[in-house]
Amino acid sequence: MTNNHTLRNILLVAALAVALAAPWVAYPVFLMTALCFALFACAFNLLLGFAGLMSFGHAMFFGMAAYFFGHTVKEWGWRPEFGILASVLGAAALGAVTGALAIRRQGIYFAMITLAFSQMIYFFCVQAPFTHGEDGLQGIPRRAFLGGLIEVKDDRAMYYVVLAIVLFGFAAVYRIIHSPFGQVLKAIRENEQRAISLGYNANLYKLLAFILSAAIAGLAGSTKAMVLQFATLTDVTAAMSGEVVLMALVGGIGTLAGPVVGAFVIITMQNYLAAAGEWVLVIQGAIFVVIVLAFRKGIVGEIGDLVRRRPKPGPAGSSA
Amino acid sequence: MRKSLAAAALVCGMGVAALPAAAQISGDVVKLGVLTDMSSLYSDINGPGAVVAVQMAIEEFGGMVAGKKIELVQADVQNKADIAATISGRWYDVEGVDAILGTGGSASSIATMRVAGEKKRMFFAVDPASSDITGKLCNAYTVHWVYDTVVLANGTGSAVVKAGGKSWFFLTADYAFGHALERDVSAVVTANGGKVVGSVRHPLNTSDFSSFMLQAQASKAQVIGLANAGGDTINSIKQAAEFGVVKGGQKLAGLLVFVTDVHSLTLKLAQGLQLTEAFYWDRNDASRAFAKRFGERMNGKMPTSIQAGFYTAAKHYLEQVKALNTDDADKVMARMKSTPADEPLFGKAVIRQDGRKVHDVYLFEVKAPSESKGPWDYYKLIRTIPGEEAFRPMDQGGCPLVKKS
Numbered sequence: 001m002t003n004n005h006t007l008r009n010i011l012l013v014a015a016l017a018v019a020l021a022a023p024w025v026a027y028p029v030f031l032m033t034a035l036c037f038a039l040f041a042c043a044f045n046l047l048l049g050f051a052g053l054m055s056f057g058h059a060m061f062f063g064m065a066a067y068f069f070g071h072t073v074k075e076w077g078w079r080p081e082f083g084i085l086a087s088v089l090g091a092a093a094l095g096a097v098t099g100a101l102a103i104r105r106q107g108i109y110f111a112m113i114t115l116a117f118s119q120m121i122y123f124f125c126v127q128a129p130f131t132h133g134e135d136g137l138q139g140i141p142r143r144a145f146l147g148g149l150i151e152v153k154d155d156r157a158m159y160y161v162v163l164a165i166v167l168f169g170f171a172a173v174y175r176i177i178h179s180p181f182g183q184v185l186k187a188i189r190e191n192e193q194r195a196i197s198l199g200y201n202a203n204l205y206k207l208l209a210f211i212l213s214a215a216i217a218g219l220a221g222s223t224k225a226m227v228l229q230f231a232t233l234t235d236v237t238a239a240m241s242g243e244v245v246l247m248a249l250v251g252g253i254g255t256l257a258g259p260v261v262g263a264f265v266i267i268t269m270q271n272y273l274a275a276a277g278e279w280v281l282v283i284q285g286a287i288f289v290v291i292v293l294a295f296r297k298g299i300v301g302e303i304g305d306l307v308r309r310r311p312k313p314g315p316a317g318s319s320a
Numbered sequence: 321m322r323k324s325l326a327a328a329a330l331v332c333g334m335g336v337a338a339l340p341a342a343a344q345i346s347g348d349v350v351k352l353g354v355l356t357d358m359s360s361l362y363s364d365i366n367g368p369g370a371v372v373a374v375q376m377a378i379e380e381f382g383g384m385v386a387g388k389k390i391e392l393v394q395a396d397v398q399n400k401a402d403i404a405a406t407i408s409g410r411w412y413d414v415e416g417v418d419a420i421l422g423t424g425g426s427a428s429s430i431a432t433m434r435v436a437g438e439k440k441r442m443f444f445a446v447d448p449a450s451s452d453i454t455g456k457l458c459n460a461y462t463v464h465w466v467y468d469t470v471v472l473a474n475g476t477g478s479a480v481v482k483a484g485g486k487s488w489f490f491l492t493a494d495y496a497f498g499h500a501l502e503r504d505v506s507a508v509v510t511a512n513g514g515k516v517v518g519s520v521r522h523p524l525n526t527s528d529f530s531s532f533m534l535q536a537q538a539s540k541a542q543v544i545g546l547a548n549a550g551g552d553t554i555n556s557i558k559q560a561a562e563f564g565v566v567k568g569g570q571k572l573a574g575l576l577v578f579v580t581d582v583h584s585l586t587l588k589l590a591q592g593l594q595l596t597e598a599f600y601w602d603r604n605d606a607s608r609a610f611a612k613r614f615g616e617r618m619n620g621k622m623p624t625s626i627q628a629g630f631y632t633a634a635k636h637y638l639e640q641v642k643a644l645n646t647d648d649a650d651k652v653m654a655r656m657k658s659t660p661a662d663e664p665l666f667g668k669a670v671i672r673q674d675g676r677k678v679h680d681v682y683l684f685e686v687k688a689p690s691e692s693k694g695p696w697d698y699y700k701l702i703r704t705i706p707g708e709e710a711f712r713p714m715d716q717g718g719c720p721l722v723k724k725s
Contacts, residue, residue: 027410033402126495133496135450136401136427139434229434232401232427271406274395278359
């Protein structure tokens with residue numbers, strides 16, 4: 001147990017060091033996009049991995065938050081931090097409405113209701129004038145952060161702001177999972193009837209988890225809109241809802257680091273395999289099949305198992 | 321010590337003085353990047369054919385320009401603006417790409433365009449249709465190469481009215497692009513003395529057009545305008561044929577149709593359709609020669625207007641680099657905008673201050689199967705529309721670059 005803890009701390013420090021040094025090695029905009037998707041995948045994983053709720057419509061929170069951010073910052077001239085705050089609240093409100101209806105059903109029916117809502121949102125975005133249809137809401141200005149304190153014209157400066165936002169998001173997820181609230185969620189995931197018989201209002205817990213997950217997905221979406229300076233229809237499509245499932249599955253559902261790893265794997269493939277032309281999707285599909293068949297727990301889940309199964313933890317075990 | 325410093329200064333000075341004579345090529349290589357849709361809904365129109373077209377242009381230069389090697393990189397934009405923005409940024413910043421050609425749909429093209437403006441590098445918007453690219457979103461490093469929504473409306477709208485199609489009925493896809501197209505074409509039709517007798521909106525990506533076709537037939541309009549795109553256009557043309565719309569004397573006007581769409585529809589279904597394109601492979605000797613070489617590499621497929629655009633854009637860019645001996649984006653752009661182009665595929669063309677390339681476009685009608693002499697013999701020319709008439713006048717686009725000059 002202590003050994004596992006030290007190992008985990010070493011890994012955390014190493015990950016943080018890598019995150020701080022990364023923009024000097026890799027292309028910052030790519031890293032920021034990947035970080036935003038990592039946070040999005042974490043938000044999704046909070047719901048699926050810890051509350052056992054499989055949402056097939058998370059793109060609506062991600063994409064709508066991007067539009068909220070774009071509209072408040074570009075059309076209303078808000079400062080980016082207020083834009084993000086408004087987007088997070090907007091996504092949470094959307095989560096409250098859709099969640100309240102969706103959690104009345106379970107399993108596949110829950111998934112279908114979330115899918116239906118996200119399709120409604122998609123068609124709304126296709127038609128609504130403020131999204132600018134296929135052109136997307138383009139050219140969102142990059143304003144300095146915190147009232148001019150932090151200049152973000154440079155991509156590397158922007159990267160550290162994004163890293164701070166995303167780490168805040170990760171910390172929130174970590175805190176939620178390890179709180180008594182998170183424990184009850186896990187209990188509901190394992191056996192809802194038993195949790196109810198113990199006196200917990202399962203529906204209230206599920207709704208809260210849904211809203212929190214929507215809000216964090218919204219944080220990810222608005223941050224991405226801030227980085228890339230546009231919000232487009234791609235972010236609200238059903239394909240995006242599917243992509244976040246893929247990220248969580250590849251990395252490992254129900255683990256904290258899994259979705260982050262999964263998001264980086266998928267986004268890296270999309271960006272760096274793009275030269276393979278029409279083969280990107282085929283490769284993505286093949287990897288998905290391999291992971292589902294051979295590594296049921298995802299990359300992080302399997303590595304975690306490997307570490308735990310070792311009789312005596314060797315120093316070489318941290319090479320993951 | 322002082323002597324060597326002076327010598328160094330002298331060498332440096334000589335170096336600076338010598339620079340204009342030697343080629344100023346960044347990174348000692350001229351790099352072109354093709355970022356387009358390789359795998360999904362537009363890949364027939366651009367896709368792998370676009371890469372082949374750019375390769376053909378590079379080969380014509382023998383792979384060298386201004387004494388430096390020409391390189392080509394390519395990537396699939398996957399129809400995502402995210403990917404367009406990150407890959408274009410990485411190409412310009414890290415990989416030293418000098419000019420990007422593409423980049424898929426309007427959202428991803430506008431994303432690339434903003435990156436190009438920020439990094440001050442060349443971007444040829446060959447794929448997209450949005451007229452905002454040379455309108456309120458215009459920037460100094462983007463050239464919109466082949467067509468835009470205004471041309472589609474002006475070309476097909478005014479030409480069909482002038483050719484006698486006075487009354488119109490619209491079949492409109494129910495989303496922003498469809499609405500904009502219907503509005504623009506309606507304005508053009510009324511301005512030219514025609515009239516719009518009605519319209520009906522259909523959901524995006526629908527497969528059943530029967531009720532809409534019946535309404536279109538009942539309207540007795542001479543022309544049925546298809547303000548939709550892609551699969552919707554193909555489905556509506558198919559079902560119009562099933563309902564005998566064209567046989568009944570009404571004409572179909574496709575507002576966004578490419579030669580590959582006609583190819584997949586077959587002449588039997590598409591005959592009688594009128595459409596506007598900037599390029600058709602069988603228009604003159606030069607286009608036939610290009611199409612023949614293109615077809616040899618693409619299993620006999622003929623180039624679309626977009627693929628021809630990729631070829632001419634790459635070629636035109638390399639010619640500027642050759643003439644100027646530099647790949648400096650500002651200088652290349654200044655020369656492109658000041659010297660009119662005359663090349664065999666698109667004819668005489670000017671690149672305006674707002675980045676719009678203006679050339680003649682053509683109104684075609686799809687042949688009946690009996691008129692077609694062989695594979696890919698699909699269009700007959702109805703009217704040549706001069707560029708000044710087809711494209712939106714520069715002062716009406718709202719491009720900030722125009723106000724300044």
